[in-house]
Amino acid sequence: MAEVPSIEDLLTACQHSAVHLEMRDGYMLDDPMFLAWKAGDVEASGRAQSPWLTFMADTTNRGVQVRRARIVSEPVSEYIRFEYEITDRHNIAVGEHVRWLPRRRATDLALPGNDFWLFDGQLLLLNHFDGDGNFIDHELISEPGVIKLSATAFEAVWSRSTPHEEYQPA
Structure with a gap:
């Protein structure tokens, strides 16, 4: 199996657009950022992401449009509430566009079986x-x-x- 380039390498090579579809109600529930948020430490919940946020800001500042769509169950899981609460200061602040789709409204859509990133519509x-x-x-x-x-x-x-600006999680 060939070595897969890192997400950073793929975003660095990206010239126009990167889209990210997330369809799970929880990711890496032992993530220190999520655990800090659960403990009420909002500041710590952002520190671990600083290098990624800087990288994403650099990506959007060079003209790559980054869009992230999240399909979520409602009422939302604790993890999705965490993602929702940090989206403004993480994703939106670095130039990403984020939207939310309640899973009930996705029933008639043909969706792939996995979350993905699509770079410039080609990879x-x-x-x-x-x-x-x-x-x-x-x-x-x-x-x-x-x-x-x-x-x-x-x-x-x-x-x-x-x-994101209009979505209110149930």
């Missing part, structure tokens, strides 16, 4: 997680049919979803 990075939301690995796909399915799915979710 697809699948994110594989175990049943508890722990990251397993990435898989890089360049097959046109899979890319088309994923791009179409993302745009369908994006057009139906609510911008």
